[in-house]
Amino acid sequence: MRTDTPAGVLFDVDGTLLDTTYLHTVCWWEALRQTDQPVPMATVHRSIGMGADKLLEHLLGPERDRDADGKLQEAHDTLYAEYWERLTPLPGAADLLRACAERGLRVVLATSASEHEVGALRRALNADDVVDTVTTSADAQQSKPAPDILVAALEQSGLAAERVVFVGDSVWDVAAAGKLDIPCVGLTCGGTSRGELAGAGAVAVYDDPAALLATLDDSPLTRGR
Structure with missing residues (x-):
């Protein structure tokens, strides 16, 4: 591994740095209920971490009325926006980002949230002073x-895949990182179990950002950097 190029950490945001997984679950559940397509909440939760298009495919199948997808997305977004002023960072989230920056790592928020939603996420996280790059859904x-x-996060930050680690909370995060051979560290604070994350290929699993921060210098984020 080259050590003369910048190193960094890519962070998922929803469920990884902010306590939003179950808010998204409730909002999708309600959007589906409003359109007479009820899906059990536990099933919805298992899909959080996918983008809206793949989430609806996963929940409703390929034979669904795709013309209704836009209305479902709009309903979810309207419901979720009601929580924006109450979004809460997970324990140690901002401190973890700052600790990574202090160690010379570029901090990248690799989120596929919409641009207006990203603004609410950043305000809640309150760590813009150490964030190098932020993606949005428009980038993918x-x-x-x-x-x-x-891929967008790497391109925008000037980082190479072999010099980063991705931190996420879902099996979908682990799968995405694996396609680029990027090590993924899993956090269980989004509601996915340690066994599921490890089984999907996470190289290490922690309870939440605070737990990762507590052993940061012995973690995959800094080891060998």
């Missing part, structure tokens, strides 16, 4: 588990 043709948003 396909959502996770496709790796498009990670």
